[in-house]
Amino acid sequence: DQQVKQNSPSLSVQEGRISILNCDYTNSMFDYFLWYKKYPAEGPTFLISISSIKDKNEDGRFTVFLNKSAKHLSLHIVPSQPGDSAVYFCAASEDTNAGKSTFGDGTTLTVKP
């Protein structure tokens, strides 16, 4: 039973256009969501997060949207750049256990020049 799902294994977009990466979750106890980016042969790095009390969080070119009723979140990258090409992981955690998080399987984003 996968509690965090990223249904698109890959996404390809043109430089300058918008990239939209999606994530669905099933556990209604999740109340904090994060996006991590990973380049080959490196560890993941933190990108952006959102609390369940918000429906949007923005940081420069990156915006995360949360739809609690649909148990869905999305990451928007505008404009996309070739350096954004990486694997993006969605993760979620519960208020009752700060030490645990559940990751999705990742979406590989390719931004073409």
Add this chain to the structure above:
Amino acid sequence: NAGVTQTPKFRILKIGQSMTLQCTQDMNHNYMYWYRQDPGMGLKLIYYSVGAGITDKGEVPNGYNVSRSTTEDFPLRLELAAPSQTSVYFCASSWGGWKNTEAFFGQGTRLTVV
């Protein structure tokens, strides 16, 4: 700052052998984590620690052991290596839990069990 340092970067083990994956952080973080990533999959939590002397199981703890005698170090022990433990292992640390602070990851240890 070195951040989170994992050693070794690569290792090949024979079935039944044991080894310890080392992880150290120099950020004085309370929380430390061990994850494994199988090909095409996400990160699965093996064990985590909320401070020195305190550890707890994650999603996939079987076949592994951990200890946290200091704030800086969080080694992961494989006692009897099995082919199913072939994976990339990531150690991470954060000041608080996942809700409050950013977690920093090491570069990973690629382990192959043959």
